[in-house]
Amino acid sequence: MPSDRNPVTYPWTPVDPLGEALHLLRMRGSFYCRSELGAPWGLEMPAFAGSASFHTVVSGEAWLDVPGSAPMLLRPGDFAVVPHGSGHVIRSEPSPVPTVRVDTAPQEMFGDHYSLLRHGGDGDRCTLVCGIVDFDHPTSARLVALLPSILRIEAAAPAPGATAQVLALMADEARRVRPGGEAVLTRLADILVIMAIRSWVESDPAAQRGWVGALQDPQVGRALAAVHRHPERPWTLTTLAREATMSRSAFAARFTSLVGEPAMRYVSRWRMESAAGALRDGATVAELASRSGYESEAGFARAFKRVTGESPGSVRRSG
Structure with missing residues (x-):
């Protein structure tokens, strides 16, 4: 479902x-x-x-x-x-x-x-x-x-x-x-x-500016929507540029200009913010590590804390 x-x-x-x-x-x-x-x-x-x-x-x-x-x-x-x-x-x-x-x-x-x-x-x-x-x-x-x-x-x-x-x-x-x-x-x-x-x-x-403006951009908005729908995918700058039907260099420059941060940094943060929501809903660290492409729970936990400032366990308990 x-x-x-x-x-x-x-x-x-x-x-x-x-x-x-x-x-x-x-x-x-x-x-x-x-x-x-x-x-x-x-x-x-x-x-x-x-x-x-x-x-x-x-x-x-x-x-x-x-x-x-x-x-x-x-x-x-x-x-x-x-x-x-x-x-x-x-x-x-x-x-x-x-x-x-x-x-x-x-x-x-x-x-x-x-x-x-x-x-x-x-x-x-x-x-x-x-x-x-x-x-x-x-x-x-x-x-x-x-x-x-x-x-x-x-x-x-x-x-x-x-x-x-x-x-x-x-x-x-x-x-x-x-x-x-x-x-x-x-x-x-x-x-x-x-x-x-x-x-x-x-x-x-x-x-019409910043992140909300970027969502309304016909090219960068498509890439953002793809990340929001499927944060677990192994996104690269190349695959994101393909979603936006732009060259890699043009996409990278336009994304940073509109959103205010590089595309891959946005992907990492969005992935962990989405994981935080899933943890509050009852998902386990093991499930999210596997879904996000990490080889170990420890690797996922380190990345999660680096991005969010909290450990996965503390977020899960707060839910």
């Missing part, structure tokens, strides 16, 4: 390296919270390394304040992602008000990862759905690192299309507690986070 780490491809399917990267943008929900708030109110989101937070306004208004960015007004149907695990505040006013840390505020739990929080005064009402998600594939970490400090999808944006429909489904689900509500909200949130990232890729000039 094919795994998500090696998505199925077919001979008649066009190569879409960026689309495949977004396919691998798999999230693991840490916590989701529906908040019913009355002004004045303020919620402090602590920093969570390696995670992203999101907020969508079901009703009312809220101000999102992320360090390094101006406070941002969120209206009903707006969806915002804070992708870098930064601590931040969301509140009823543009200027500071007393805040409470969300992880210490009294909440009514409806599951291990879903709660209802009621907080604030007797003023204007606001309902939010917020969450924290972790990304669990090397593609995710690389892509998320390139994102700005805030991503926002505005309900009032021209032709919001499918995004507005998903937000409407989330708002409807958040209005009342029903069986399966946690499952529905978490899956809708995953879709919205991917949509926000896709919107950034399509609209921000910064997404």
Whole structure:
């Protein structure tokens, strides 16, 4: 059975390296919270390394304040992602008000990862759905690192299309507690986070440079897609250049220019980052050493630690 780490491809399917990267943008929900708030109110989101937070306004208004960015007004149907695990505040006013840390505020739990929080005064009402998600594939970490400090999808944006429909489904689900509500909200949130990232890729000039820009290059992108699909293959500069239908020297120069590192160094790092994901999923060192073409587990372990800074055993135990 094919795994998500090696998505199925077919001979008649066009190569879409960026689309495949977004396919691998798999999230693991840490916590989701529906908040019913009355002004004045303020919620402090602590920093969570390696995670992203999101907020969508079901009703009312809220101000999102992320360090390094101006406070941002969120209206009903707006969806915002804070992708870098930064601590931040969301509140009823543009200027500071007393805040409470969300992880210490009294909440009514409806599951291990879903709660209802009621907080604030007797003023204007606001309902939010917020969450924290972790990304669990090397593609995710690389892509998320390139994102700005805030991503926002505005309900009032021209032709919001499918995004507005998903937000409407989330708002409807958040209005009342029903069986399966946690499952529905978490899956809708995953879709919205991917949509926000896709919107950034399509609209921000910064997404046309670096690794994301290289994925969209018609030649280097093909070579990247081949490595991402099959990191275990014995890639060489020659075989990668063949994937890109370029000469070896032209490919080497173009790859380094677009990606920011030589092709074979990228292959080595990608191979070990993929191995790290497989270790967390339960693969053994022996399996990965054989799959990656190493003659011994010790040789694989040395290469793995050189690239990732951790031993295979410690990564496997952390999974």
